[in-house]
Amino acid sequence: MKILIVGGGMGGTILANNLARRLRNELKTGKASITMLSASDKHMYQPGLLYVAVGKMNPSELYRDQASLLEPSIEFKVDPVVEFDLDNNSVKSQSGATYSYDVIVIATGSRTHAEGTPGLAENAEMFYTEADAVKMYRRLEEFEGGKVVVAVGVPHKCPMAPLEITFMLIDYFKQRGIWDDVHLHYTYPIGRTHSLEPVAKWATPEFDRMGVTYETLFNMKEVTTDTVISEEGSEEKFDLLVTVPAHKGMQVIEDAGMGAGGFIPTDRQRLNMEGRDNVFVIGDTTNLPISKAGSTAHFEAEALAENIASMVTIGTATRDYDGKVFCFIEAGEGKATYAMFNYQNPPDPKEPTAGIHWFKTAYNKMYWASARGLL
Amino acid sequence: MGQLGNMNSEVERLFESAGDALSDDIIARLAETSSELLCIADRLARSEGLTRLLDLLEREHIVNSLVELGEAAAAAKASHAPEAKGGIGGMVKTMSDPDVQDALVFFATMFKEFKKG
Numbered sequence: 098m099k100i101l102i103v104g105g106g107m108g109g110t111i112l113a114n115n116l117a118r119r120l121r122n123e124l125k126t127g128k129a130s131i132t133m134l135s136a137s138d139k140h141m142y143q144p145g146l147l148y149v150a151v152g153k154m155n156p157s158e159l160y161r162d163q164a165s166l167l168e169p170s171i172e173f174k175v176d177p178v179v180e181f182d183l184d185n186n187s188v189k190s191q192s193g194a195t196y197s198y199d200v201i202v203i204a205t206g207s208r209t210h211a212e213g214t215p216g217l218a219e220n221a222e223m224f225y226t227e228a229d230a231v232k233m234y235r236r237l238e239e240f241e242g243g244k245v246v247v248a249v250g251v252p253h254k255c256p257m258a259p260l261e262i263t264f265m266l267i268d269y270f271k272q273r274g275i276w277d278d279v280h281l282h283y284t285y286p287i288g289r290t291h292s293l294e295p296v297a298k299w300a301t302p303e304f305d306r307m308g309v310t311y312e313t314l315f316n317m318k319e320v321t322t323d324t325v326i327s328e329e330g331s332e333e334k335f336d337l338l339v340t341v342p343a344h345k346g347m348q349v350i351e352d353a354g355m356g357a358g359g360f361i362p363t364d365r366q367r368l369n370m371e372g373r374d375n376v377f378v379i380g381d382t383t384n385l386p387i388s389k390a391g392s393t394a395h396f397e398a399e400a401l402a403e404n405i406a407s408m409v410t411i412g413t414a415t416r417d418y419d420g421k422v423f424c425f426i427e428a429g430e431g432k433a434t435y436a437m438f439n440y441q442n443p444p445d446p447k448e449p450t451a452g453i454h455w456f457k458t459a460y461n462k463m464y465w466a467s468a469r470g471l472l
Numbered sequence: 473m474g475q476l477g478n479m480n481s482e483v484e485r486l487f488e489s490a491g492d493a494l495s496d497d498i499i500a501r502l503a504e505t506s507s508e509l510l511c512i513a514d515r516l517a518r519s520e521g522l523t524r525l526l527d528l529l530e531r532e533h534i535v536n537s538l539v540e541l542g543e544a545a546a547a548a549k550a551s552h553a554p555e556a557k558g559g560i561g562g563m564v565k566t567m568s569d570p571d572v573q574d575a576l577v578f579f580a581t582m583f584k585e586f587k588k589g
Contacts, residue, residue, distance in 0.1 A: 153496075451491060458496050459503035466507040471514055 098129045098409050101196055103178050103188065104204035105135030105163050107143070107468065108380030108394030112202060114470035115402035117168035120409055124170040129409050131170065132198075134190060136177040138163055141227075142464050143254075144391055147261060147427075150224035150233040151269045154461070159227070166468050178205075181353045183376055200375045200405055203361060204398075205350060207254055207381035207389060211342040214250065216320035221340040224262070225254070236337065237269060242278030243336030248317050248325050250343030251286050252358075254381060256388040257424045257436070259283070259341045260291065260300050264429035266339070267307055281308075282333060284315035284325075296426075296436055299446045303428065344389065346382055360384035365440065366417035368401050377401055387440075388422045395467065396421040425457040433457050 100116065102109045113133050123129040140163045148154035164173050180189040187197045209225045211218040222233035245266065249259045263283050270276040283290065283304060290304065290311055291297035304311050316328040317340075326332050345351070346359020355361050355370070362371040363383035370376040379401055380394035387393055397418055404414035420440030427433050428449035435453060436444035466472045516522050528534050556562055566572055 455494065455496075455499045458499045462500050462503035463507040463510075466510050469511055469514070471510055 098199045100131045101198035101201045102133045107391045109204035110468045112398035119406035132172040138175045146224045146230040149230040156227045202377045205347040207344040209342045210345040214317045220320045221338040244280045245337045246335040247283045249341045254389045257426045261427045268429045283311040286316045392423040
């Protein structure tokens with residue numbers, strides 16, 4: 098069975114390594130093969146960008162050579178897909194090559210779509226690329242006080258990012274001794290401070306306690322050099338605007354007409370593209386109404402690896418993805434908490450502790466073992 | 473109860489001081505080292521080469537040979553043998569030593585087997 102994995106991010110990498118371990122004998126005897134096509138020879142630990150933006154990590158800590166993370170039995174090529182021909186089980190790549198497959202997994206991820214809001218990219222700081230995170234840190238270093246507004250677009254990667262950046266900014270300003278000169282204002286697109294109700298119930302009193310003001314039902318419409326205007330009609334003046342912008346799926350998915358906004362309609366349990374039995378989707382690329390988080394990609398990859406391995410060995414899938422997501426939440430003051438949930442059970446974030454903050458700090462470094470399929 | 477209470481308080485203070493002594497940097501370094509060690513251990517555990525090497529090391533005669541080789545190397549280093557004088561005469565004298573001939577046969581056989589593999 099020829100297994101083709103498109104995308105070498107967190108989901109694609111964990112899936113490929115997990116499969117290579119499960120199918121060790123089949124790969125050796127030629128009964129199965131795994132090929133990964135990626136846009137880059139480098140693998141980035143994307144959650145680390147949040148820390149780069151507040152000067153807690155250096156960009157060099159975020160990268161490893163992709164090939165060094167993969168099992169030797171995986172054929173790895175830096176040759177991004179430019180065209181999908183799902184009816185004929187093949188894809189065309191940037192180099193002009195055609196790759197055929199029996200099973201394809203699409204894990205191409207998502208990208209920011211700040212340009213969808215006029216003025217946002219030019220006037221706000223964000224942290225979804227290395228360049229943006231470094232730029233934001235430099236801007237913070239120059240900041241001496243005033244009104245900071247956090248504004249959020251939808252859908253966006255990492256559901257906890259708006260809360261985490263808010264709490265981490267408080268720590269940053271306190272460490273610089275300018276917190277008393279800062280007015281931090283948090284805005285959120287729906288009628289509470291977070292999309293997950295239990296998380297909103299935890300975060301809102303934390304904002305009150307820390308002196309953060311907030312405004313809900315605030316959907317960015319337009320941004321000028323000093324004002325962010327919402328669809329709902331309110332305006333917020335700012336000295337510094339920090340945004341978690343809306344995200345889209347990758348262009349190649351949009352161009353192929355495989356899903357609105359570049360997000361592919363996906364079966365929530367088997368993770369196959371709707372209407373296709375040999376096309377699977379994981380990570381940010383799915384249209385599932387669950388968090389676009391690294392842990393989502395991780396748990397989806399584990400379930401899917403088990404299923405594809407079973408398809409090779411016994412001819413049928415054996416497991417359903419249960420919607421599991423685990424998100425750390427940096428809560429400031431050297432503490433963190435987490436939200437864990439699945440399709441059946443909502444999250445229930447507990448009181449933040451230093452221990453969970455250290456767990457998160459440790460995970461930032463242990464991620465590479467996770468990508469290799471060990472954790 | 474008093475002693476138990478004291479012990480609890482000691483343990484609590486121990487954890488508290490450990491917590492105070494730690495920093496994000498220390499945690500990050502420890503985690504990074506553990507992660508790398510885990511990856512190395514995983515690679516070693518799944519390495520076919522290492523498995524075969526371990527199989528060999530379980531054979532008594534292999535272990536004995538290795539031990540003898542190590543002992544011989546240590547003895548050679550410790551012995552104060554006179555420096556070689558050089559010349560054809562010196563070479564003939566050395567080669568006529570039965571121990572030297574044994575050693576040459578051993579290495580010749582070993583390299584022959586190595587080439588077969």
